Amino acid sequence: ETGVTQTPRHLVMGMTNKKSLKCEQHLGHNAMYWYKQSAKKPLELMFVYSLEERVENNSVPSRFSPECPNSSHLFLHLHTLQPEDSALYLCASSQDGRQGQSNEQFFGPGTRLTVL
Amino acid sequence: RKEVEQDPGPFNVPEGATVAFNCTYSNSASQSFFWYRQDCRKEPKLLMSVYSSGNEDGRFTAQLNRASQYISLLIRDSKLSDSATYLCVVNDYKLSFGAGTTVTVRA
Numbered sequence: 001e002t003g004v005t006q007t008p009r010h011l012v013m014g015m016t017n018k019k020s021l022k023c024e025q026h027l028g029h030n031a032m033y034w035y036k037q038s039a040k041k042p043l044e045l046m047f048v049y050s051l052e053e054r055v056e057n058n059s060v061p062s063r064f065s066p067e068c069p070n071s072s073h074l075f076l077h078l079h080t081l082q083p084e085d086s087a088l089y090l091c092a093s094s095q096d097g098r099q100g101q102s103n104e105q106f107f108g109p110g111t112r113l114t115v116l
Numbered sequence: 117r118k119e120v121e122q123d124p125g126p127f128n129v130p131e132g133a134t135v136a137f138n139c140t141y142s143n144s145a146s147q148s149f150f151w152y153r154q155d156c157r158k159e160p161k162l163l164m165s166v167y168s169s170g171n172e173d174g175r176f177t178a179q180l181n182r183a184s185q186y187i188s189l190l191i192r193d194s195k196l197s198d199s200a201t202y203l204c205v206v207n208d209y210k211l212s213f214g215a216g217t218t219v220t221v222r223a
Contacts, residue, residue: 040124041213041215042120042203042212042213042214042215042216043160043203043208043213045211045212048210056210063151090160098158104150104162104165105211106162107159107160108159108163109158109159110159112157
């Protein structure tokens with residue numbers, strides 16, 4: 001496997017379900033990100049992990065819970081979602097150098113989530 | 117004012133035409149910029165970085181205007197395969213994305 005992979009690619013869930021999205025990067029990067037992309041809207045940064053520590057949490061509702069067990073893996077745990085949470089969820093990774101400087105991000109193919 | 121603003125388009129152009137569009141940003145201190153390309157139902161991919169002196173990569177030219185706080189992307193000799201959404205990205209320790217400009221190249 002190369003680059004950034006995400007599973008599942010598609011997910012349909014009810015509002016009472018619990019599911020998890022998985023992301024894995026094979027690039028040796030030290031930072032990983034979750035983004036939400038809704039139709040016709042900019043990518044919204046949700047969470048940032050740098051060296052496995054969460055460094056940013058953009059006021060995301062608690063029904064989204066990230067987990068970063070190591071620098072290669074990132075999860076997004078979902079529970080009691082709402083229909084408006086339906087979107088494309090993209091994972092990305094980068095090699096961040098000095099503090100405060102973000103380099104090019106490489107994206108996974110995304111998980112298209114539909115909440116019924 | 118939004119951090120990054122783009123004309124959503126769509127820009128419909130014939131093959132071989134030149135198409136150009138801009139992106140404005142709100143933070144005058146921003147130093148680093150990218151253009152990403154996103155094909156329909158695919159992930160964004162880096163097209164090119166934008167340097168203060170401007171840069172060219174084949175048929176693509178990116179320029180930065182700090183005084184007016186915008187960056188531009190110009191595509192010469194458009195190909196059908198250039199049809200995509202082009203995302204403007206401002207790098208201020210985190211990446212801020214525009215909503216994208218859609219370009220459709222027709223035969």
